[in-house]
Amino acid sequence: MSLSAAAISHITVGSPEFKRSSRALFFGGFSAFALLYSVQPLMPVLSHEFALSAAQSSMVLSVSTGALAVSLVASSAVSERLGRKPLMVAAMVVAALLTILCAFAQSYAQLLAMRATLGVALGGMPAIAMAYLGEEMEPTSLGVSMGLYISGSAFGGMAGRVISSVLSDHFSWRLALAAVGVAGLLAAWEFWRSLPASRHFVPVSSGWRTLPSGLRLHFSDAGLPWLFVLSFLLMGSFISLYNYIAYRLLAAPFHFSQSLVGAVSFMYLLGIYGSVWAGRLADRYGRRHVLWAVMTIMFAGLLLTLSNWLPLIVVGVALFTYGFFASHSIASSWVGRRATSNKALASALYLFFYYLGSSVVGSATGVMWGRGGWPGVVLVLGFTLTLAMLVALRLRRLAPLVQAER
Incomplete structure (x- = not known):
């Protein structure tokens, strides 16, 4: 391959x-989700x-995801002018x-104010990472690469929860957050050191206009609008289950310790596998044919959590987690293929609704927890996932713009 051809080639699976x-x-x-x-x-x-x-306690998460949702669109416009890598590194460090x-x-x-500011800062990471992958990856490698990115997100979500749970149980919640912050700084250094510079990014000085x-x-x-709606429903359901399963397991008849509640987050390991597995299936069989199928796994897991038998609850949470990350991997990579231009904005809009769902549905489900306990939570999430399944079936009938979008 000539130097000129190599300079414009896309990144393929197996290459350095x-x-x-x-x-x-x-x-x-890892960093974005852990923080x-x-x-x-x-x-x-x-x-x-x-x-x-x-x-009220759920606001410590909801203010961050709400602020992140708002800042995503602005960050995408900034990245069109400044580039992908510099903004992502700055977001991770701040x-x-x-x-x-x-x-x-x-x-x-004070805690809420700093968490809201953190959400604004993180706006420079998720959508731009998706745009980077959409620009730099060879189309048939995009599903795998997006799955690997989301597996890092799953690992970060797990690690952040486990670290904070164990340290808060044995020391304090303050030490727990400080430790997670230090881990985020180390992850930012590795990110800066490893990420190749963009080869297909073209600066746009008029990003805001x-x-x-x-x-x-x-x-x-x-x-695309259906994919945005799907992200709202999927993430709202996922974050709500993990928000309130902790309250359920801390109470009778389970009486978990804080460390054991954090151990539930090891289910995220299934998400790491599920996101990569689903990405490979989507690249092979087409996103429209795989998406609705993996969402049924999520729905089945939710219903199993209605049981009062702990092993069945664990299986339910595992299936729910697996199905969510598989669905998110497929939907997010679909946005990258469906958007023919301004990919950063398309990714930002997907994640705007993704984190808006986390904030809105996550807090609203807390009201149902207070009034109806866990059955009330399952009722809300069952309705939300039913709507998501209808959207997935609607997307199945969507005609692809290009063959790689399948």
Whole structure:
């Protein structure tokens, strides 16, 4: 291959650049999810320390995901001018430092303010990472690479929860957040060191001026708006289950310790496998044929959690987690293939609704937990997933724009 051809080639599975980018994006996903969701298992601890209800305590996560949702679109416009890698590195470093500062919050209001700022900072990571993959990866390798990125997210979500649970159980929630912040800084260094520079990114000086036309383009597409709705429903369901399963397991008849509640997050290991597995299936058989099938696994897992027998609850959470990460892997890679231009904005819109669902559905389900306990939670999430299944079936009938979109 000539130098000129190599300069414009895309990254393919098995190449040295693929290994470097996969390692970097794995650490990127790890950092973003660890920093964002490390507070989730701490919600019962914060409820006790600051005298909060479950719904009020859930705001420590909801303000971050809500702020992240809003900042995603702005960050995508900035990245069109400044580039992908610099903004992602800056986002990871600032978010890690803010997590360390959260450990020194003197009131719940201060903690919420810093968590909201952290959400704004993290807006420079998820959508831009998806845009980077969409631009730099060879189309038939995109499903695998997106799956690896999401597996890093799954590992980060697990590690952040486990670290914060164990350290808060044996020391304090403040030490737990400080430790997660330090881990985020180390992940940012590895990300900066490993990620190859963009070869297909073209700076756009008028990113802000083209934002309205980009919004019109994506929302007029026959498929993208449905994928945005799907992200809202999927993430809202997923985050709600993990928000309130901790309260259920801490109470009678289970009486889990904080460390054992955190151990539930080891289910994320199934998400690591599920996201890569689903990406391979989607590349082979087509996203439209695989998406609705893996979502049925998620729904089945939710129904199993209605049992009061602990082993069956564990199986239910495992299936739910597996199905979610498989579905998210397929839907997010589909956005990268469906968007024909302004991919960063398309990814940002997908994640805007993704994190908006986390914030809105996550907090609203807390009201049902207070009124109806776990059956009330399952009722809300069952309705949400039913809507998501209908959207997936609608997408199955969508005509592909290009063969690689299947």
